[in-house]
Amino acid sequence: MAAITFWVRLDLRRRWRSLLVLTLLIALAAGAVMTALAGALRGASAVERLLDRTLPATVEVVPNDPEFDWDVIREMPQVAAVAETAWTRYYVDGQASEQPVPIGVDAMRTVERPVVLEGRLADPTQPDEAVVTSGFVETSGKGVGDSVILALYEPDTLEALWRDPDLLPDGPAVEIQIVGVVRSYLLSDSALDTRGILVPSAGLVTEYAPNLLGASGAVAMMSGLVRLEEGGDAIAAFAADLVRVTGRSDIDVWSHVDSVEYEQSITGFESNAMLAVAVAVGAASVVLVGQAIARHTTSATAELEVLRWLGMTPRASSWAAALGPLLAAVIGTQLGGAASVVASQWFPYGAASWMEPEPGVDVDLRVLVPGIVGVPLLVAAGAVSASWLAQRSSGSLRQSAAVAGAARAGFPVPVVVGARFALESGQGSRAVSVRPALLGAVAGVSGVVAALIFSSAVDDAIANPARYGQVHQLEATLGFFGEDVVSADEMLAIIAADPDVVAVNDSRSAVAQHAEIQITVYTLDPVGTAIDAVVTSGRLPSRSAEIVVAPYASAAGVAVGDTIELTGTRATRELTVTGFGFVPEGVQNYYNTGAWVSRSEFDSLFGEFMFHTAHIVVREDADPAAVLARLQRAAGDDEKLIQPALERSSEGELRQIRRLPVFLAAFLTLLALGAVGHTLTTAVRRRRQELAVLRALGMTAWQSRAVVVTQASVPALVGVAAGVPLGIALGRVLWRYYADTTHVHYVPPAAWPALLLVVPLALLAANLLAAWPGHRAATMRIGHVLRAE
Known part of the structure; x- marks a missing residue:
């Protein structure tokens, strides 16, 4: 023990700089791994933790009737609470807003009660108070205590908005004070709306009802947030009872449980x-920091050989050599743990950050305790193993078949020697492990290719609305609630006659009931050429009694070929599912929450439509804005019934998702560069005698450089050969997983751009890594090396 203590003191005095660097490396590596792991765990539970604290709405009921009696729903046995809201339009500090306005005292109290991040909830009796989300504070620069101006419409102007959406507010301007910053599932920011949310007090509607609901009270879309006693398990019984107590099967019931599952699928991804980033960082740390630990331990073991002659046992020698790295690990891991706690204020990442009920610093003992205890133990085990191997390294030389083949084929000597350095470990004190370089190169190339493939798929989805089923660029409002506002036949004929219009669909829509879910049903009724509706499996309906359903509708457990029962306002029908696909975005539905049927089947199900729209597909090389202006002139569309297609962009969400594979690829690339670079420098140092002998036999300095370049190029070529197909497969699997999870139409992303970029970059990186070791090999003092030998 005295000898070990003596050695540790001596080692600390002599190598304190290298141990300090090692401590910082371990702190950086351990901190990065613990930060990523804690962020992954925190993000995975964010939605569930938020729901546990906020009395979330289970469903949202949209009766499309301003006179609807909400007490009927309140008295239903499954219902715990109901909060009425009105979707209307007003301006906030000069910017249009169409956020819901609460009616009555239940909103944000008995239903969707938000977590208060700062301040308090708005008083429902005061018309001049509001709460906001964090996104609103960030984008507007206004928080608790600040005021905003709400510009409202005159009642008649509000009534005319549907005909001319460009009308500006001409009613009262109300000064509203922000009294709180809140967060719940529905009151949360997202990448889809970067401006944040402002929710006025219910007192605003009480004071300014005509300016928010219109002169008739029928302008705003009224909805009710309903919290069921048994949550999602009661939706089926609630939907069936709703039809019974109201006598209507066309009332929209939007399941927030489904929305939560969708959000959780994103945060889960x-x-x-x-978590994969944490694993990649850990692997890179094991290779890079592990090499530093091995170098320090091996060097110390060699110097301890003197004490071995004085009676120190091999075990004591190994522990003496490992104590320096162990001390560095103990201190470094604690520093890394502290850094991870500080970094937790920027986590969780992505969509989960908008759902986190307790943003800020978080101490996750599930990660910190195992990390602070486990990393020093891992370092100690690695250091002792490295010392033990250094004491016993003799080994036998394993020859590579590829190197032997290159020699028999007559390849130049620098190529053969460089390949041998890259593929054969050597033996004794000259041994250099080559597997980390080969495996690191494969991991680096596959990670970069996978990230490029995934990013390419994301770019395609951002640029191509068809990936979300939106194949049309324009749409025309023809009517609603069973009455056309224009002559539909004349309008459709004018639209179809335009030379840049390639397809028009006469889309009628209404809501039908299937089991516990409501489905917005569209007619597939082409005017001339049919639109190319996106079908993910099966085929479109071609006759009556057939239906294509969107992903959420298919979640009820149906498959292609099954028969489902659909209840409309006219009849209950049995329809055969011919496929799954996407539908147009509408006021009542998203692209993944509807169905297609033929015109004849629609007429059998419904007495009248709820909305009547023409979906217009423009020629690919035409300018939709120019076509829109031309159609409006041709139709005499002073009321602007023809508009750009409704599109709920997912660009922000996709861009958030794209960064994670890039992070993963970055760490895998670091792993590859570190592994190959360490192998090159170590090989030149440990095999300098072999290079010196070859130089003495006539090898030139440039040929010595060529040896190192070849040694670097072999792992790069192995990485390309094995990593490119692995990366293509991994990138496509990741995109398939994301597409299936979030309902994006999967199209295999192209691989050739990644190939054109990765292959030359891999070889360039290998040559750059070889530059310094190659210079050392070319400029070594041959006589000095041979005399030392």
Whole structure:
């Protein structure tokens, strides 16, 4: 023990700089791994933790009737609470807003009660108070205590908005004070709306009802947030009872449980990706920091050989050599743990950050305790193993078949020697492990290719609305609630006659009931050429009694070929599912929450339509804005019934998702560069005698450089050969997983751009890594090396 203590003191005095660097490396590595792991765990649970604290709405009921009696729903046995809201339009500090306005005292109290991040909730009796989300504070620069101006419409102007959406507010301007910053599932920011949310007090509607609901009270879309006693398990019984007590099967019931599951699928993907980043950082740390630990321990073991002659046992020698790295690990891990706690204020990442009920610093003992205890133990085990191997390294030389083949084929000597350095470990004190370089190169190339493939798919989805089923660029409002506002036949004929219009669909829509879900049903009724509706499996309906359903509708457990029962306002029908696909975005539905039927089947199900729209597909090389202006002139469309297609962009969400594979690829690339670079420098140092002998036999300095370049190029070529197909497969699997999870139409992303970029970059990186070791090999003092030998 005295000898070990003596050695540790001596080692600390002599190598304190290298141990300090090692401590910082371990702190950086351990901190990064613990930060990523804690962020992944925090993000995975964010939605669930938020729901546990906020009395979330289970469903949202949209009766499309301003006179609807909400007490009927309140008295239903499944219902715990109901909060009425009105979707209307007003301006906030000069910017249009169409956020819901609460009616009555239940909103944000008995239903969707938000977490208060700062301040308090708005008083429902005061018309001049509001709460906001964090996104609103960030974008507007206004928070608790600040005021905003709400510009309202005169009642008659509000009534005319549907005909001319460009009308500006001409009613009262109300000064509203922000009294709180809140967060719940529905009151949360997202990448889809970067401006944030402002929710006025219910007192605003009480004071300015005509300016928010219109002169008739029928302008705003009224909805009710309903919290069921048994949550999602009661939706089926609630939907069936709703039809019974109201006598209507066309009332929209939007399941927030489905929306939550969708959100959790996104946060789950992000958490899994963050977990993969943690694993990649850990692997890179094991290789890079492990090499530093091995170098320090091996050097110390060689110097301890003197004490071995004085009676120190091999075990004591190994522990003496490992104590320096162990001390560095103990201190470094604690520093890394502290850094991860500080970094937790920027986590969770992505969509989960908008759902986190307790943003800010978080101490996750599930990660910190195992990390602070486990990393020093891992370092100690690695250091002792490295010392033990250094004491016993003799080994036998394993020859590579590829190197032997290159020699028999007559390849130049520098190529053969460089390949041998890259593929054969050597033996004794000259041994250099080559597997980390080969495996690191494969991991780096596959990670970069996978990230490029995934990013390419994301770019395609951002640029191509068809990936979300939106194949049309324009749409025309023809009527609603069973009455056309224009002559539909004349309008459709004018639209179809335009030379840049390639397809028009006469889309009628209404809501039907299937089991516990409501489905917005569209007619597939082409005017001339049919639109190319996106079908993910099966085929479109071609006759009566057939239906194509969107992904959420298919979640009820149906498959292609099954028969489902659909209840409309006219009849209950049995329809055969011919496929799954996407539908147009509408006021009542998203692209993944509807169905297609033929015109004849629609007429059998419904007495009248709820909305009547023409979906217009423009020629690919035409300018939709120019076509829109031309159609409006041709139709005499002073009321602007023809508009750009409704599109709910997912660009922000996709861009958030794209960063995670890039992070993963960055760490895998670091792993590859570190592994190959370490192998090159170590090989030149440990095999300098072999190079010196070859130089003495006539090898030139440039040929010595060529040896190192070849040694670097072999792992790069192995990485390309094995990593490119692995990366293509991994990138496509990741995109398939994300597409299936979030209902994006999967199209295999192209691989050739990644190939054109990765292959030359891999070889360039290998040559750059070889530059310094190659210079050392070319400029070594041959006589000095041979005399030392």
